[in-house]
Amino acid sequence: MKRGEAMFCPKCGKEIPDQSTFCSHCGASVSTNNSSKGSGSSANNSQKPKKKTAPIVAIVAAVAVLAILAFVVVPNVFGQGNPQTSSKEKTEQKADNDKKADNKKADSKDEDSEASDKNSDGTTKKRYEDFTVSDVKVVTEGVKTPEITFTVTNNTDQIAQNVSVSAEATYSFLDNYGDEDTAETGLDVISTENGNSSLPYVFPGENEFTLVPSDRDNIVATHSSDYTKETQKYTLKDVSDVTVNVDGGSFIDANQYAVLSPDEYDVDLKMSAGSGYSPELTVTITNNTDYKWRSVSVYVVAIGKDGELAQVPNGSSNSDAFHCGPLSEQYFNPGESKEMSDGYSSTLDVDHFEVQRVIVQKEMGKSSDD
Numbered sequence: 416m417k418r419g420e421a422m423f424c425p426k427c428g429k430e431i432p433d434q435s436t437f438c439s440h441c442g443a444s445v446s447t448n449n450s451s452k453g454s455g456s457s458a459n460n461s462q463k464p465k466k467k468t469a470p471i472v473a474i475v476a477a478v479a480v481l482a483i484l485a486f487v488v489v490p491n492v493f494g495q496g497n498p499q500t501s502s503k504e505k506t507e508q509k510a511d512n513d514k515k516a517d518n519k520k521a522d523s524k525d526e527d528s529e530a531s532d533k534n535s536d537g538t539t540k541k542r543y544e545d546f547t548v549s550d551v552k553v554v555t556e557g558v559k560t561p562e563i564t565f566t567v568t569n570n571t572d573q574i575a576q577n578v579s580v581s582a583e584a585t586y587s588f589l590d591n592y593g594d595e596d597t598a599e600t601g602l603d604v605i606s607t608e609n610g611n612s613s614l615p616y617v618f619p620g621e622n623e624f625t626l627v628p629s630d631r632d633n634i635v636a637t638h639s640s641d642y643t644k645e646t647q648k649y650t651l652k653d654v655s656d657v658t659v660n661v662d663g664g665s666f667i668d669a670n671q672y673a674v675l676s677p678d679e680y681d682v683d684l685k686m687s688a689g690s691g692y693s694p695e696l697t698v699t700i701t702n703n704t705d706y707k708w709r710s711v712s713v714y715v716v717a718i719g720k721d722g723e724l725a726q727v728p729n730g731s732s733n734s735d736a737f738h739c740g741p742l743s744e745q746y747f748n749p750g751e752s753k754e755m756s757d758g759y760s761s762t763l764d765v766d767h768f769e770v771q772r773v774i775v776q777k778e779m780g781k782s783s784d785d
Contacts, residue, residue, distance in 0.1 A: 610737025
């Protein structure tokens with residue numbers, strides 16, 4: 416270095432006197448090999464910070480890259496995805512949860528509905544358990560044909576149609592050792608409504624019905640004894656603990672149908688030879704109500720000369736008395752009369768017919784002026 420040129424401290428960078436061996440500012444040792452002109456020293460000083468800054472920048476950049484990777488890659492690895500995907504999944508998850516909640520509510524309603532159709536013991540309630548049978552009486556005195564009278568209470572607000580009816584009772588018999596024993600059995604009986612084992616209509620409230628033996632000799636049960644080697648026959652006089660059961664059928668709207676009282680119609684019954692091979696019964700009925708009849712059904716029974724159920728000679732069933740009818744016709748205005756006819760067996764020993772019941776279907780929503 417030439418004398419007179421400025422020197423700078425290699426440590427603190429401040430200007431010091433020429434040929435100095437120590438910095439008068441920081442006390443650092445000064446070597447002439449390390450000193451330089453101001454411009455050179457200044458350049459060296461400006462490069463030193465760059466050497467220190469470069470690693471720091473690299474580290475910061477690396478940390479930033481790692482942060483970005485952590486933000487993007489890690490959520491994907493663990494199934495979280497980006498914010499848009501996460502938001503979409505959350506929406507779908509919410510919809511799925513709402514659907515499950517709705518299904519749960521629906522299931523709960525179904526369970527409540529099913530619970531209302533359950534008995535107290537958890538068994539399924541039959542529709543016709545809404546019926547109550549009461550006042551069961553066996554009438555054997557003062558009548559030629561023994562009968563079972565009973566009341567069916569329909570506790571619903573609808574009409575039960577074509578309801579099955581049956582009866583059971585207890586009878587005594589001799590067992591294989593000759594000792595007296597008892598057993599329950601079904602009775603061979605029919606309804607006087609139509610001559611079979613059903614009730615055509617059971618209206619809301621109380622309904623009175625009658626069952627009679629199907630057999631012409633009024634036999635309602637039999638038992639074949641291994642001890643006596645004979646078949647024992649039972650009438651209603653020979654049995655006890657008679658019960659009546661109703662079941663089956665279908666419901667119809669109670670507002671559309673009505674069972675008429677005798678003052679709500681006029682009826683005339685005539686027997687004739689008929690136009691074919693069988694005699695006919697002609698029924699003329701008049702609408703005495705203040706509403707239109709869409710249809711009418713007249714149930715009749717044949718009565719013999721002895722005042723009891725008419726029978727076919729050499730026949731075996733009391734149901735023969737109910738084979739005529741029901742007679743039906745349509746579209747009656749109030750005050751209007753119409754005829755209807757039906758044939759019956761020429762061998763039926765009938766003196767006359769009697770009306771058992773009249774059922775009408777009302778014309779809904781129309782007045783008598785329409």
